Amino acid sequence: xxxxxxxxxxxxxKSGTSVKIECRSLDFQATTMFWYRxxxxxxxMLMATSNEGxxxxxxxxxxxxxxxxxxxxLTLSTLTVTSAHPEDSSFYICSGPGLGTxxxxxxxxxxxxx
Amino acid sequence: LAKTTQPISMDSYEGQEVNITCSHNNIATNDxxxxxxxxxxxxxxxxxxxxxxKVTNEVASLFIPADRKSSTLSLPRVSLSDxxxxxxxxxxxxxxxxxxxxxxxxxxxxxxxx
Numbered sequence: 001x002x003x004x005x006x007x008x009x010x011x012x013x014k015s016g017t018s019v020k021i022e023c024r025s026l027d028f029q030a031t032t033m034f035w036y037r038x039x040x041x042x043x044x045m046l047m048a049t050s051n052e053g054x055x056x057x058x059x060x061x062x063x064x065x066x067x068x069x070x071x072x073x074l075t076l077s078t079l080t081v082t083s084a085h086p087e088d089s090s091f092y093i094c095s096g097p098g099l100g101t102x103x104x105x106x107x108x109x110x111x112x113x114x
Numbered sequence: 115l116a117k118t119t120q121p122i123s124m125d126s127y128e129g130q131e132v133n134i135t136c137s138h139n140n141i142a143t144n145d146x147x148x149x150x151x152x153x154x155x156x157x158x159x160x161x162x163x164x165x166x167x168k169v170t171n172e173v174a175s176l177f178i179p180a181d182r183k184s185s186t187l188s189l190p191r192v193s194l195s196d197x198x199x200x201x202x203x204x205x206x207x208x209x210x211x212x213x214x215x216x217x218x219x220x221x222x223x224x225x226x227x228x
Contacts, residue, residue: 006157043201043220044216044218059215093158102148102163105159108155108156108157
């Protein structure tokens with residue numbers, strides 16, 4: 001299957017700072033990638049669709065100014081959590097597109113804001 | 115994507131066969147059924163996908179009755195390492211995750227005991 005690499009695996013940052021998470025497709029090119037968020041003991045929730053060369057599409061309730069998404073190339077999408085606060089602490093996961101419901105996910109990034 | 119219903123949790127023992135059933139009463143003609151496995155602090159991993167009858171791979175089997183309103187993921191001879199959350203998703207193979215991102219339900223937390 002397709003390989004999606006996410007970095008870093010975990011990050012701790014101070015409240016008010018910004019954190020960037022990278023998502024790379026290693027063996028395929030993707031005009032579209034997806035970002036999810038998962039709180040403890042909950043399911044994955046789609047945050048936004050990252051579109052290469054154009055603006056990201058955000059799901060209802062997700063602040064686009066807080067979660068900046070950049071998809072500058074066909075193999076890299078980045079998610080920047082700006083002015084992070086403790087309530088932004090979560091597990092962030094990216095995925096490449098797939099066929100229907102078959103998608104390939106990154107390893108995830110555990111963000112802890114202190 | 116069609117809504118799915120799964121048991122919240124299941125327990126079993128090493129060496130047993132485990133069957134997890136998913137209900138999807140509103141499945142559409144073009145929809146496929148896909149199962150994912152997620153370990154703590156990791157991204158979901160694709161397990162198996164099917165449309166009707168039976169699909170088998172090296173990891174699991176997927177049984178789909180003729181009316182396709184439910185499906186059963188069968189894990190043969192489970193081990194402790196099969197303890198994870200299992201998600202059932204239903205969607206159109208032509209769009210779904212390829213264009214719109216995935217909608218995850220609550221999943222089934224499978225716990226395997228020695």
